[in-house]
Amino acid sequence: TPRVFSGIKPSGDLHLGNYLGAIRRFVPLQDTHETIYCVVDMHAITVWQEPEDLKRWTYEIAAAYIAAGVDPKRSIIFNQSQVMEHAELSWIFNCVARMGWMARMTQFKDKAGENSENVSLGLFAYPSLMAADILLYKATGVPVGEDQKQHLELTRDIAKKFNHDFKKQIKALGHKGDFFPITETLATGPAMRVKSLKDGSKKMSKSDASDLSTIYMMDDADLIAKKIKRATTDADALPSEAAGLAGRLEAENLVGIYAALSNRSVDDVLGEFGGQGWGKFKPALGDLAVAVLSPIAEEMKRLVADRGEMDAILRGGAERARAIAQPIMADIRNIVGFIR
Numbered sequence: 607t608p609r610v611f612s613g614i615k616p617s618g619d620l621h622l623g624n625y626l627g628a629i630r631r632f633v634p635l636q637d638t639h640e641t642i643y644c645v646v647d648m649h650a651i652t653v654w655q656e657p658e659d660l661k662r663w664t665y666e667i668a669a670a671y672i673a674a675g676v677d678p679k680r681s682i683i684f685n686q687s688q689v690m691e692h693a694e695l696s697w698i699f700n701c702v703a704r705m706g707w708m709a710r711m712t713q714f715k716d717k718a719g720e721n722s723e724n725v726s727l728g729l730f731a732y733p734s735l736m737a738a739d740i741l742l743y744k745a746t747g748v749p750v751g752e753d754q755k756q757h758l759e760l761t762r763d764i765a766k767k768f769n770h771d772f773k774k775q776i777k778a779l780g781h782k783g784d785f786f787p788i789t790e791t792l793a794t795g796p797a798m799r800v801k802s803l804k805d806g807s808k809k810m811s812k813s814d815a816s817d818l819s820t821i822y823m824m825d826d827a828d829l830i831a832k833k834i835k836r837a838t839t840d841a842d843a844l845p846s847e848a849a850g851l852a853g854r855l856e857a858e859n860l861v862g863i864y865a866a867l868s869n870r871s872v873d874d875v876l877g878e879f880g881g882q883g884w885g886k887f888k889p890a891l892g893d894l895a896v897a898v899l900s901p902i903a904e905e906m907k908r909l910v911a912d913r914g915e916m917d918a919i920l921r922g923g924a925e926r927a928r929a930i931a932q933p934i935m936a937d938i939r940n941i942v943g944f945i946r
């Protein structure tokens with residue numbers, strides 16, 4: 607069976623974008639793939655994290671996977687830092703990837719801002735660790751939001767360069783063809799890039815200042831309804847088909863969220879709401895968001911209350927992850943020329 611890998615950083619409270627762009631899509635893949643879902647704590651510390659927050663968010667994200675329907679028996683759930691091969695392979699990839707490749711990453715430019723001399727070296731090298739996360743398991747599919755497309759292209763570039771640079775050694779090891787697979791981005795459907803409720807040109811993010819722009823998975827029902835009610839929109843009625851949303855960023859965002867939450871197409875949703883105003887649509891969206899998110903939030907709270915149980919799940923997941931990673935890492939050491 608093909609293998610998928612995905613991860614979320616414990617760098618803040620989970621929001622609707624993380625749910626729609628990633629977590630909810632983890633669940634059905636369990637039927638068709640071997641699934642590895644990681645809490646990428648080593649990525650989180652590329653910017654400063656209070657250690658106590660880092661721990662709390664690590665538990666919360668693992669709990670969110672499970673609460674949303676990821677089964678810790680079928681899927682491998684663990685936190686990245688427990689499998690040290692991630693760090694080892696990322697170092698090798700630091701030596702495969704080129705400075706210029708990293709410098710082109712738009713996420714780095716966004717996160718570093720004006721002050722790029724003062725951000726951590728880890729933030730710059732981040733995509734190399736991400737490539738290691740995926741290729742350590744030779745995963746062929748990665749369910750992530752649209753914002754990660756560029757990083758996955760870089761993952762493919764690293765895989766290709768490694769396959770090319772070490773062609774002779776890979777062959778000598780008895781491999782026919784490439785050592786690393788060329789990973790595919792699994793990002794289809796509506797709401798692959800959920801926008802801020804206050805600015806349709808910005809994506810919803812964990813690391814953004816809270817206010818009313820972000821719906822958090824742990825928000826209570828009243829707060830979710832209030833945030834949607836106050837979401838910025840234009841004054842026009844909803845169009846009757848998807849093409850009518852062109853150029854209406856905020857409208858496109860809210861309708862896309864509705865479609866994703868209800869597992870319907872955008873056209874189908876507009877078939878119902880086309881011609882109506884926001885006064886009708888927003889309360890319906892609020893109710894739908896609460897109906898989907900509230901039971902998950904309740905289950906998350908129940909799960910994080912038992913840290914002993916969460917520790918056992920993460921430890922068990924790490925063991926299973928290591929069992930896959932170690933033979934692959936042994937081959938890589940061999941290929942590169944490291945003696946054991």
Ligand code: ATP
Binds near residue numbers: 616
């Ligand atoms: P940060 O601001 O710390 O980068 P984030 O909200 O971007 O946090 P990540 O941990 O970087 O979250 O990403 C976790 C997953 O959530 C990735 O698959 C990413 O593509 C997805 N994701 C993040 N934001 C959105 C969004 N607004 N819409 C859809 N998917 C998203």
Ligand code: MG
């Ligand atoms: Mg992000």
